[in-house]
Amino acid sequence: xxxxxxxxxxxxxSYPDGHEALKDISFTIVHGESVGIIGVNGAGKSTILMLLMxxxxxxxxxxxxxxxxxxxxxxxxxxxxxxxVFQNPDDQLFMTNIYDDVAFGPRNYKLDEKEVESRVMGxxxxxxxxxxxxxxPFRLSGGEKRAASIACVLSMQPDILIMDEPTSALxxxxxxxxxxxxxxxxxxxxxxxxDLDLVLETCQxxxxxxxxxxxxxxxxxxxxxxxxxxxxxxxxxxLSIQDCPICSSSKTSKK
Amino acid sequence: MTNLTSALxxxxxxxxxxxxxxxxxxxHPLVKLLTTVxxxxxxxxxxxxxxxxxxxxxxxxLFVTLFAELPLMPIVHRLLVVLPLxxxxxxLNPIIxxxxxxxxxxxxxxxxxxxxxxxxxxxxxVTVGIILIATTGIDRLxxxxxxLKIPKIFVLQLLLTYRYITVLMEEFLRMxxxxxxxxxxxxxxxxxxxxxxxxxLILRTxxxxxxxxxxxxxxxxxxxxxxxxxxxxxxxxxxxxxxWCLFFVIAxxxxxxxxxxxxxxxxxx
Amino acid sequence: xxxxxxxxxxxxxxxxxxxxxxxxxxSIKKIQSDMDEKKIPMMGVLGAFIFAAQMINFTIPATGxxxxxxxxxxxxxxxxxxAGFLAMASILLxxxxxxxxxxxxxxxxxVFNMGFYTCFIAYPYIYKLITRxxxxxxNIFIASMISxxxxxxxxxxxxxxxxxxxxxTELPFGTFVMLMQPIHLAIGIVEGLVTASIINxxxxxxxxxxxxxxxxxxxxxxxxNKILKGFLVAAVIVGGGLSWFASVNPDGxxxxxxxxxxxxxxxxxxxxxxxxxxxxxxxxxxxDYNFKGTEEKTVSENENxxxxxxxxxxxxxxxxxxxxxxxxxxxxxxxxxIKRREDVSASK
Numbered sequence: 122x123x124x125x126x127x128x129x130x131x132x133x134x135s136y137p138d139g140h141e142a143l144k145d146i147s148f149t150i151v152h153g154e155s156v157g158i159i160g161v162n163g164a165g166k167s168t169i170l171m172l173l174m175x176x177x178x179x180x181x182x183x184x185x186x187x188x189x190x191x192x193x194x195x196x197x198x199x200x201x202x203x204x205x206v207f208q209n210p211d212d213q214l215f216m217t218n219i220y221d222d223v224a225f226g227p228r229n230y231k232l233d234e235k236e237v238e239s240r241v242m243g244x245x246x247x248x249x250x251x252x253x254x255x256x257x258p259f260r261l262s263g264g265e266k267r268a269a270s271i272a273c274v275l276s277m278q279p280d281i282l283i284m285d286e287p288t289s290a291l292x293x294x295x296x297x298x299x300x301x302x303x304x305x306x307x308x309x310x311x312x313x314x315x316d317l318d319l320v321l322e323t324c325q326x327x328x329x330x331x332x333x334x335x336x337x338x339x340x341x342x343x344x345x346x347x348x349x350x351x352x353x354x355x356x357x358x359x360l361s362i363q364d365c366p367i368c369s370s371s372k373t374s375k376k
Numbered sequence: 377m378t379n380l381t382s383a384l385x386x387x388x389x390x391x392x393x394x395x396x397x398x399x400x401x402x403x404h405p406l407v408k409l410l411t412t413v414x415x416x417x418x419x420x421x422x423x424x425x426x427x428x429x430x431x432x433x434x435x436x437x438l439f440v441t442l443f444a445e446l447p448l449m450p451i452v453h454r455l456l457v458v459l460p461l462x463x464x465x466x467x468l469n470p471i472i473x474x475x476x477x478x479x480x481x482x483x484x485x486x487x488x489x490x491x492x493x494x495x496x497x498x499x500x501x502v503t504v505g506i507i508l509i510a511t512t513g514i515d516r517l518x519x520x521x522x523x524l525k526i527p528k529i530f531v532l533q534l535l536l537t538y539r540y541i542t543v544l545m546e547e548f549l550r551m552x553x554x555x556x557x558x559x560x561x562x563x564x565x566x567x568x569x570x571x572x573x574x575x576x577l578i579l580r581t582x583x584x585x586x587x588x589x590x591x592x593x594x595x596x597x598x599x600x601x602x603x604x605x606x607x608x609x610x611x612x613x614x615x616x617x618x619x620w621c622l623f624f625v626i627a628x629x630x631x632x633x634x635x636x637x638x639x640x641x642x643x644x645x
Numbered sequence: 646x647x648x649x650x651x652x653x654x655x656x657x658x659x660x661x662x663x664x665x666x667x668x669x670x671x672s673i674k675k676i677q678s679d680m681d682e683k684k685i686p687m688m689g690v691l692g693a694f695i696f697a698a699q700m701i702n703f704t705i706p707a708t709g710x711x712x713x714x715x716x717x718x719x720x721x722x723x724x725x726x727x728a729g730f731l732a733m734a735s736i737l738l739x740x741x742x743x744x745x746x747x748x749x750x751x752x753x754x755x756v757f758n759m760g761f762y763t764c765f766i767a768y769p770y771i772y773k774l775i776t777r778x779x780x781x782x783x784n785i786f787i788a789s790m791i792s793x794x795x796x797x798x799x800x801x802x803x804x805x806x807x808x809x810x811x812x813x814t815e816l817p818f819g820t821f822v823m824l825m826q827p828i829h830l831a832i833g834i835v836e837g838l839v840t841a842s843i844i845n846x847x848x849x850x851x852x853x854x855x856x857x858x859x860x861x862x863x864x865x866x867x868x869x870n871k872i873l874k875g876f877l878v879a880a881v882i883v884g885g886g887l888s889w890f891a892s893v894n895p896d897g898x899x900x901x902x903x904x905x906x907x908x909x910x911x912x913x914x915x916x917x918x919x920x921x922x923x924x925x926x927x928x929x930x931x932x933d934y935n936f937k938g939t940e941e942k943t944v945s946e947n948e949n950x951x952x953x954x955x956x957x958x959x960x961x962x963x964x965x966x967x968x969x970x971x972x973x974x975x976x977x978x979x980x981x982x983i984k985r986r987e988d989v990s991a992s993k
Contacts, residue, residue: 176590200594212587215539215686217391217515229596257391259542277595379700383744390743416750417655424813438976458745462649465808468816494651494813501650502745509742517742527673529685534735536689537696541739544690544697570839574698574714575846578691578723582854585690592686 264295
């Protein structure tokens with residue numbers, strides 16, 4: 122099952138304007154793992170994702186998906202295996218109805234229309250919005266749009282799921298549904314977010330990025346409870362384990 | 377700004393109407409497109425002085441509206457927006473052409489006849505256009521366009537434009553609301569801010585285009601636009617097309633109003 | 646300046662449609678061969694941008710009123726002429742379908758009037774010429790200003806010609822021109838100002854966007870040769886053929902109608918006279934002087950044919966028309982009743 126592995130070796134990347142976004146990033150994510158990448162705005166999280174998807178190419182270093190090097194040649198194959206959900210669903214839903222949007226990927230891979238249909242319906246069912254298939258994207262609520270954009274990626278049956286801020290701008294119930302959805306997937310998952318509670322609930326492992334470098338990489342329980350580390354990286358403890366603002370009772374273990 | 381809101385509303389309304397399930401909606405999109413174009417060509421081929429000849433042509437939009445269960449008000453509303461332009465040009469006819477004709481004992485400038493003829497044509501053409509999109513929807517119309525061998529690039533680009541109109545309009549609406557909240561006495565956007573206001577929007581637009589394109593690439597896009605299933609035209613579709621065309625031809629050649637007139641007066645006698 | 650279906654004749658409509666299709670086909674070919682692939686979504690999103698931007702009011706200095714944007718020049722400046730033309734064509738199609746601005750029959754006319762002149766005349770021969778030595782805010786301003794005005798003037802003139810060739814209004818050529826050109830001069834100035842400030846802003850914020858377009862199409866590439874050649878051929882074949890038949894040999898058309906219909910009561914002759922007089926007028930050296938003469942002549946010719954053929958049909962036609970309306974209303978009522986009964990029985 123080594124093809125669900127993501128490996129990144131010594132990545133360096135600078136934007137055309139000279140801004141050095143990533144400095145020597147390396148990590149390996151194994152099959153079935155779910156990993157949260159956290160850091161302040163501009164730390165380099167999104168750049169990492171774009172390098173993983175081959176939207177950008179590194180100045181030096183390499184990306185391996187499974188055991189395949191990511192190059193221009195291997196892109197189509199890799200993109201079939203790795204699905205990315207964008208931060209803004211509007212960027213991802215560009216057709217005139219949800220069905221066609223979810224079918225966009227499978228059709229591009231020239232599947233016959235029957236297979237496309239079963240995949241589309243399967244994906245829509247998985248995210249729980251089958252009844253919305255004929256709606257136009259602008260008719261959907263924020264949460265429904267998010268579900269639709271996840272379905273768009275699932276219909277390609279990827280091995281690895283990458284999500285950029287999957288819960289941004291969602292109401293509490295919609296957020297809860299997305300978390301439930303994420304936990305129900307057995308894919309290898311990479312999630313970037315500022316919603317540390319989401320990371321706490323969905324990821325076993327966390328990578329902290331600061332100024333284009335990895336400052337910490339370890340088990341979620343250790344990193345997200347380390348308030349000193351989080352503070353030094355411009356983050357704070359997840360709300361669910363912060364001291365209660367009303368009665369000030371502490372939740373972090375004071376062993 | 378009210379323009380933006382009403383345009384958004386209009387697009388969404390037509391989208392909703394296109395999702396109805398009626399015999400008209402179920403017809404093949406190409407058949408509907410062709411019937412509409414033929415209708416327009418026939419109606420517009422009438423000369424300037426035709427009125428009675430034109431009237432039977434009202435049956436086509438009437439039947440389609442009825443069987444497609446379309447509401448009348450939105451169509452009337454659209455007509456009210458578009459008609460003044462035509463009236464603006466047409467109203468000069470009675471002034472310029474002052475040959476008088478006598479109808480039922482009263483004297484008219486002949487220009488009034490051309491004006492009336494023009495207005496009828498305008499009403500008919502705008503109505504059938506809206507009916508076409510309200511019973512077909514843009515994606516099915518795109519399928520029809522592909523069947524007419526209109527290149528993929530154009531059709532794809534048309535659909536993208538359509539899709540992004542609503543997204544951008546929402547963005548524009550928010551931005552103009554923010555602007556007008558801080559510029560209460562202004563009628564529009566002041567000239568000092570033209571560049572930065574619209575320019576900001578255009579830059580955001582560019583970034584958005586980039587992200588959309590990335591999203592397409594990630595899902596295997598390679599300049600091919602795959603529409604998916606295209607239904608075949610069946611007997612009903614052909615019957616619809618030939619039936620209406622037959623009617624158009626007959627109504628073009630014979631003055632049906634006149635025929636009706638003599639028929640009824642014959643019966644009365 | 647959208648042409649409405651009601652203002653044009655099928656001949657003009659289909660002629661312009663085929664001309665526009667030709668230009669569009671050529672543009673698509675050009676785009677496919679040398680396009681960086683990012684252009685497709687860019688065209689879509691920019692098209693949507695212009696569409697939405699047309700609904701924003703810009704306050705016109707010193708007048709207290711406000712105007713809005715046409716957007717042709719912005720599309721061309723940011724996308725290049727070919728992609729710009731296609732983007733404009735999409736916008737106009739959506740406007741025709743969803744808003745009744747212009748119609749399907751007039752679609753070709755509208756794309757031509759609003760897309761062709763800005764993309765293939767104003768852009769290469771004015772905008773590019775002025776900015777050929779490099780972009781700066783001064784020459785961007787002048788270039789957008791002049792090309793927006795000229796583009797609109799040409800478009801407006803085209804509207805006049807198409808309307809006259811169609812023969813649906815009584816407006817004489819001179820009056821129509823005197824009406825259209827000054828109005829569109831004012832619109833063009835506003836358009837130019839807005840275009841200039843937007844292009845300037847983009848140039849300052851993201852110069853690479855403009856430079857990329859500028860580099861891909863160097864000035865002096867003669868679009869005109871290929872495009873106009875194609876255009877002329879299409880126009881001559883389709884339009885020339887049809888209107889020659891109609892104008893030189895009006896009896897011929899009538900004769901064929903008679904064969905088909907068995908009647909000469911089709912009052913197409915008015916249209917032909919109109920086209921005829923315009924062709925005469927166009928070939929005359931002093932249009933305004935000559936025009937009056939021909940105008941009177943056609944009118945007097947019309948007089949002979951028109952009342953005798955049509956006055957009777959118009960009077961009784963009105964009664965027949967009223968009955969047609971009544972019948973239409975009756976059918977509507979009946980269908981509605983049946984529908985309602987069906988609904989009721991369905992809900993039971």
